[in-house]
Structure formats: C-alpha cells, structure tokens
Amino acid sequence: MNDERCDVVVIGAGLTGLAAALFAVRRGLDTVLVGRTGALGFASGLLDLLGVHPVGGHTPLEDPWQGITALRADQPQHPYALIDNPAIERALGTVLAFLAANGHPYITRPHRNQTVPTAVGTLKTTYALPCTMAPGAMALARRVPCLLVDFHGLKGYSARQIAATLAGVWPGLTPVRIAFPEAHGELLPERLARALDTVPAREKLVAAIGPHLGEAAAVGLPAVLGFYHSPAVVAELQQGLGVPVFEIPTMLPAVGGLRLRELFETALPAMGVRSLWQQWVDGARRLPDGRWRFSVAAPSGEQHFTARGAVLCSGRFFGKGLHADRHGIREPLFQLPVVQPPHRADWHHKDLLAPEGHPINRAGVAVDETFRPVDGRGRLVHDNLFAAGTLLAHQDWVRQKCGSGLAIATAYAAVRACAALI
Ligand SMILES: Cc1cc2nc3c(=O)[nH]c(=O)nc-3n(C[C@H](O)[C@H](O)[C@H](O)COP(=O)(O)OP(=O)(O)OC[C@H]3O[C@@H](n4cnc5c(N)ncnc54)[C@H](O)[C@@H]3O)c2cc1C
Numbered sequence: 001m002n003d004e005r006c007d008v009v010v011i012g013a014g015l016t017g018l019a020a021a022l023f024a025v026r027r028g029l030d031t032v033l034v035g036r037t038g039a040l041g042f043a044s045g046l047l048d049l050l051g052v053h054p055v056g057g058h059t060p061l062e063d064p065w066q067g068i069t070a071l072r073a074d075q076p077q078h079p080y081a082l083i084d085n086p087a088i089e090r091a092l093g094t095v096l097a098f099l100a101a102n103g104h105p106y107i108t109r110p111h112r113n114q115t116v117p118t119a120v121g122t123l124k125t126t127y128a129l130p131c132t133m134a135p136g137a138m139a140l141a142r143r144v145p146c147l148l149v150d151f152h153g154l155k156g157y158s159a160r161q162i163a164a165t166l167a168g169v170w171p172g173l174t175p176v177r178i179a180f181p182e183a184h185g186e187l188l189p190e191r192l193a194r195a196l197d198t199v200p201a202r203e204k205l206v207a208a209i210g211p212h213l214g215e216a217a218a219v220g221l222p223a224v225l226g227f228y229h230s231p232a233v234v235a236e237l238q239q240g241l242g243v244p245v246f247e248i249p250t251m252l253p254a255v256g257g258l259r260l261r262e263l264f265e266t267a268l269p270a271m272g273v274r275s276l277w278q279q280w281v282d283g284a285r286r287l288p289d290g291r292w293r294f295s296v297a298a299p300s301g302e303q304h305f306t307a308r309g310a311v312l313c314s315g316r317f318f319g320k321g322l323h324a325d326r327h328g329i330r331e332p333l334f335q336l337p338v339v340q341p342p343h344r345a346d347w348h349h350k351d352l353l354a355p356e357g358h359p360i361n362r363a364g365v366a367v368d369e370t371f372r373p374v375d376g377r378g379r380l381v382h383d384n385l386f387a388a389g390t391l392l393a394h395q396d397w398v399r400q401k402c403g404s405g406l407a408i409a410t411a412y413a414a415v416r417a418c419a420a421l422i
Helices: 015-026 040-042 064-074 085-101 136-143 159-166 187-197 197-213 230-241 257-271 403-421
Strands: 004-013 033-034 114-117 122-124 148-151 173-178 218-222 245-248 274-278 280-286 293-298 301-311 324-326 329-330 384-388
Touching: 004 293, 015 033, 015 040, 015 085, 015 257, 015 301, 015 403, 033 280, 033 301, 040 257, 064 085, 064 148, 085 257, 085 403, 136 218, 136 245, 148 159, 148 197, 159 173, 173 197, 187 257, 218 230, 230 245, 230 257, 230 324, 257 274, 301 403, 384 403
Parallel strands: 004 033, 004 301, 033 274, 148 173, 148 218, 218 245, 301 384
Antiparallel strands: 114 122, 280 293, 293 301, 324 329
C-alpha cells in the first residue's frame, strides 16, 4: 500500500487550492495537492478583488482597497477582516508574478478596479485582467470606435448584442459576423483557441477581418485568441490589423479559466508540488502524534499521505466541499462545524432576487485569525488544520464580486499560518 509523507496536504484544486499549493511550495514546504479543479474551468479568467460594497448597492467600487477597508469595519467576521491590505497585496502580487513568469501576464491599475464588456454587453468590474483583455478596458474608458467580431456558429456570444446593449454608453461599436478560419465541427471556444495557436489560422483570421475594419480604431473578439500563447496571438493580430486587438470573455466554459487551470497544472508539478489532479480525498484521520493521515481514491489504487498540516480548500456545494440536506449543512471530510441559519426555512429569503443575497450564501466554515476552523464558541477544532477560499463563512463572493481575491488572499494567510506552525 502506497504511503507517503509530506509537510502539508492541500485539499481541493480550485483557484484557492492551486494558490495555496503555490504559496506552500514557495515557502519550502513539501506539498501534496489533491483535488478536482473546481469552478476555475468555468471562470472568465478575470481576477476580482472586491467589486461591490455594500452588497445591494448598484455602484461598482472604483477603489477595491478602500472598499475592503470599509468592508472590514462593516462586516468584522468577513474573511478579508482577518488579513491586512499589505498581506492581500503580497498574495496577489505573488500569484500575478507567477502567472507572468509562465507566459500569462495580467494588468492591474494601482488602487483601481477596471471595467470590461461581457459577452452579453453588460459591464463587468474586476481588478486584474489578462493582458489580452486590457486593451478592451482602455477602449471602453476612451469610447474608442471599435469593430466587434464574432463567428458563424459560435454559441452564447453575439457581437450584435454587445454593440446594441452598450450603444448608450459606448457608441461607435460596429458588429460583424465572419466565418472562423479552419472551422471543423462544433465551434467550441477551447477548440477555436487551440486552432489560433497555429500561424495559418491567425493569418487567415487577419485576412478575414481586414476588409471590415473601416474607421475602427480597435477590434474586439471573443476570448478564444490562443490557448497556450494568447499574448503572442493578440500581438500578432494587432500587427496584422494595425490597431489594438482585445478579447471579450465568453460564456462557459470560458477559455480564460481553462488557460489558468492548464498553466497551474503544468507549473506546480515543475516546482515540486506532488499533484493528484482530479483525485478525491475520501478519508482524514488524526494520528496519535497529531499528524494527519489522508486516503486518496486514485485509479491506481488507494494512496495514503501522512502530513504535519492540512489546508482545506474544498469550495462550496457544487464541488461537494459543503453538503446540504434536510437536516442541515455539513462539511463532509472533517465534520467541521458549519455556520448556518438555525432552520432550513431560513436558508433563503422569500424574494428569490433579494439584492442582499440569501443567508445560505454566507454559510460555511468559520476560522480564527490564523485561518484554523473554530466551533460556534470560537474554540479551535484542530491546531494543524487550516481552511481557505469559498468554503469560508461570512462572505458572499458572488454578490461581493471577490471570488479570486478571496481565494488567493485566504490561501496565502492559511499557508502562512500553517508554515509558521510546522
Ligand atoms: C461560473 C463562474 C464564473 C466565475 N467568474 C469569476 C470572475 O469573473 N472573477 C473572479 O474573481 N472569480 C470568478 N469565479 C470564482 C472563482 O473561480 C472562485 O472563487 C475560485 O475558483 C475559488 O473557489 P475555490 O477554490 O474556493 O472553490 P472551488 O472552485 O469550488 O474548488 C474546490 C474544489 O475542491 C474539490 N473538493 C472538494 N472536496 C474534495 C475532496 N474531499 N477531495 C478532493 N477535492 C475536493 C471540489 O470538487 C472543487 O473542485 C467564477 C466562478 C464560477 C463558478
């Protein structure tokens, strides 16, 4: 029977788990990462820090850092209230530097959120943009006349709809639909992105767009401009067309999130993280000396890891980090206490679209300032178990527009505390 030792096991390979493994290996910890890759495969690739505060307000935050300061005062139990701004900046800086070093640079503006158009023509506030989307934020800010391109057969993305919806705030958008060069079979975003990693497809795309350029000073396309080499693909299209080119995030599954996932899956093992992708931790037991013994159901047979500490990044209901049934909400792996409304009838408001969100959205695992789970009276559950990400209580990342920031910042704080302990 396979039985390996390590310093830390990270459970869950969504953005929180991936970031936690990165922080852990950079701190010199012998790290094992086990898990499914979570929501990342569906995400846009945009990294939000804090887009809205207070929830229910309709004005997006211009300065997310000021917003976090206000959030701490208003919601002292929010996970962001357990980390100071310099630590959040360090956490984001580490991840952004890692992405840039692996060929996927992001653009931020000092103390400012940025706004980009979406596939349905709404405006999305975010903090860090893949460099391939950044010229779109600039074009929007300056109301530059743009050509918006889409492709016959690409579902869930309409240049005409984007132009029509944004006409009031961004006049001068001209939609055009063209045939995707070298299209075979169904036009899935990932397939198009991989096709555009090749030179002939890019040359044909430039040739197909060129005649429609007119007075356009920039060109927006769905976010399918290359899978592995998107910055180079965008640069080459810009050179061919003679104007800035930018990507607009597509509907799910979005290439932006898939690019991130692929990057982490390649880079972390190269950095020394022992990675068990898409595997499931189905048992956690505390040994008499305090270490954790985990069992992992791998295709090759059951594997065991003995670790001095663990970071739980198992997400919410969709990924089975939390389980809800008629008796309540449970954390299934460690049976951790879960903060939740006292009765099932209180999980949701009567108003489905209640702007402040539903109480169940804020259910989750509560932690102390070292990101170790605590019970309802604030007592530590295990001294060497840490938790991070969307699993945590007292936050509503969807409404607060803080998914990636919460994932990265809490992973950083949890790993920092774990490293200090072990
Ligand atoms: C549709 C969509 C769009 C998004 N768009 C944005 C965006 O524009 N900007 C932004 O900032 N954020 C966005 N996000 C959010 C962002 O992707 C998440 O906040 C981020 O992925 C962090 O989630 P997580 O890692 O905590 O949880 P998850 O992504 O849920 O990952 C947890 C993983 O752990 C696995 N797991 C659970 N238990 C075990 C176990 N016992 N063993 C092994 N694995 C286990 C789960 O199956 C899951 O795969 C989006 C998310 C979604 C779903």
